[in-house]
Amino acid sequence: MIGARDNVYDVIVVGGGAAGVGAAASLRHAGIDNFVVVERHTVGASFDLWPAETRFITPSFPTNSVGMLDLNSIAIGVSPAFSLELEHPTGKEYALHLRAVAKIFDLPVFEHTDVERVTNDGDSFHIDTSDKTLHAKHVIWAAGEFQYPRLNGFAGSALCHHTATIASYEDLEGDDFVVVGGYESGVDAAYHLALRGKRVRMFDRGCPWKTETSDPSVALSTYSLERMRQSRFVEHVELFPYMPIVSVTAEDDGYEVAALEGQRFHTKSKPLLAGGFEGSLKFVQDFFERREDGFPLLSENDESTIVPGLFLCGPTVRHDNHVFCFIYKYRQRFAIVAKAIATSLGLPTDDLEAYYRRWGMYLDDLSCCGEECVC
Numbered sequence: 001m002i003g004a005r006d007n008v009y010d011v012i013v014v015g016g017g018a019a020g021v022g023a024a025a026s027l028r029h030a031g032i033d034n035f036v037v038v039e040r041h042t043v044g045a046s047f048d049l050w051p052a053e054t055r056f057i058t059p060s061f062p063t064n065s066v067g068m069l070d071l072n073s074i075a076i077g078v079s080p081a082f083s084l085e086l087e088h089p090t091g092k093e094y095a096l097h098l099r100a101v102a103k104i105f106d107l108p109v110f111e112h113t114d115v116e117r118v119t120n121d122g123d124s125f126h127i128d129t130s131d132k133t134l135h136a137k138h139v140i141w142a143a144g145e146f147q148y149p150r151l152n153g154f155a156g157s158a159l160c161h162h163t164a165t166i167a168s169y170e171d172l173e174g175d176d177f178v179v180v181g182g183y184e185s186g187v188d189a190a191y192h193l194a195l196r197g198k199r200v201r202m203f204d205r206g207c208p209w210k211t212e213t214s215d216p217s218v219a220l221s222t223y224s225l226e227r228m229r230q231s232r233f234v235e236h237v238e239l240f241p242y243m244p245i246v247s248v249t250a251e252d253d254g255y256e257v258a259a260l261e262g263q264r265f266h267t268k269s270k271p272l273l274a275g276g277f278e279g280s281l282k283f284v285q286d287f288f289e290r291r292e293d294g295f296p297l298l299s300e301n302d303e304s305t306i307v308p309g310l311f312l313c314g315p316t317v318r319h320d321n322h323v324f325c326f327i328y329k330y331r332q333r334f335a336i337v338a339k340a341i342a343t344s345l346g347l348p349t350d351d352l353e354a355y356y357r358r359w360g361m362y363l364d365d366l367s368c369c370g371e372e373c374v375c
């Protein structure tokens with residue numbers, strides 16, 4: 001049975017996704033037991049919502065015993081490659097993996113519990129949920145970036161179908177699609193439609209498939225680039241780089257899609273919006289200073305610089321010019337957060353450091369190097 005006396009915890013983790021489950025596993029390694037994960041739906045819920053056909057672009061391939069076992073592992077000793085026997089799991093398959101990890105680490109999770117408000121009185125955090133108020137000295141905010149599809153990006157964007165709300169590409173009616181956004185989700189949508197023999201026109205304000213950087217936070221993944229070279233894609237998908245879409249208007253028999261420089265396109269099917277999310281940080285944004293680029297300013301332990309005890313985990317984390325937007329990037333920070341919280345609770349951290357060191361991970365040197373490939 002989960003529960004602390006008077007709902008008082010050492011740590012509350014908000015969100016049971018990849019970041020929340022991974023951070024909670026690190027708390028276990030740090031010897032912290034009085035914590036709880038609070039999840040609005042069920043563990044892995046946002047992965048459950050991916051279109052049925054969408055697969056991980058980052059491959060799962062079990063490595064030898066250095067660091068975490070594959071690119072999509074969130075804790076030492078677990079690997080979706082091993083447990084699922086899949087290189088590119090679907091969202092639903094990965095959600096199953098996360099639930100298994102939560103079980104293996106015996107994580108205390110309040111599911112179906114929505115965090116509605118977070119306050120801080122200078123001493124503790126008070127978290128109002130749908131059915132009770134929880135209290136803690138430390139909060140790990142891991143509520144994710146992909147819950148709130150942005151439907152106000154341009155005039156008429158609410159008329160479009162956001163890819164995050166598509167259950168399966170199989171269900172989409174029509175033969176002729178416009179996809180707004182040419183990064184990972186856009187290519188994924190175009191690919192699945194092309195496989196079904198549909199005509200697709202894909203627009204992007206830039207040209208992500210030609211971006212010259214080795215950082216997959218900016219450039220398209222090799223998985224998507226390979227898909228773009230497949231004959232079905234080449235035959236069915238027309239690319240419109242450097243063409244920002246500024247409006248979508250409903251017409252009698254479909255939609256008009258207008259680009260910045262006046263070009264107009266017509267389609268009978270609802271245009272698809274690929275990408276664009278609001279993120280969940282808005283609930284706690286006043287607790288963080290902002291960097292110039294709008295991302296939260298964090299201490300070297302990923303803690304708020306103005307409200308001590310509040311930590312951020314997940315794809316929103318930024319340090320200098322390092323973008324931690326993939327699992328294999330932001331997972332490097334879990335143990336750093338766990339160590340900082342253990343230290344604040346007066347717990348020794350030697351065993352935690354030794355444990356990670358055994359797996360080739362050094363807690364004072366877990367940021368990505370930011371170097372790009374040169375060939």
Ligand SMILES: Cc1cc2nc3c(=O)[nH]c(=O)nc-3n(C[C@H](O)[C@H](O)[C@H](O)COP(=O)(O)OP(=O)(O)OC[C@H]3O[C@@H](n4cnc5c(N)ncnc54)[C@H](O)[C@@H]3O)c2cc1C
Nearest residue numbers: 015016017018019040046056057058115143144314326327
């Ligand atoms: C289509 C798609 C494909 C992707 N492919 C890859 C990939 O191949 N490789 C990769 O590394 N990353 C990929 N990503 C990114 C990956 O999904 C994110 O890195 C991951 O979901 C972030 O984990 P998270 O725990 O921060 O957020 P989430 O997994 O979204 O978890 C946040 C959790 O918090 C809960 N929550 C939110 N608000 C509240 C609240 N107020 N109260 C209680 N609970 C709340 C949510 O229900 C959710 O379960 C992809 C994303 C998308 C959308």
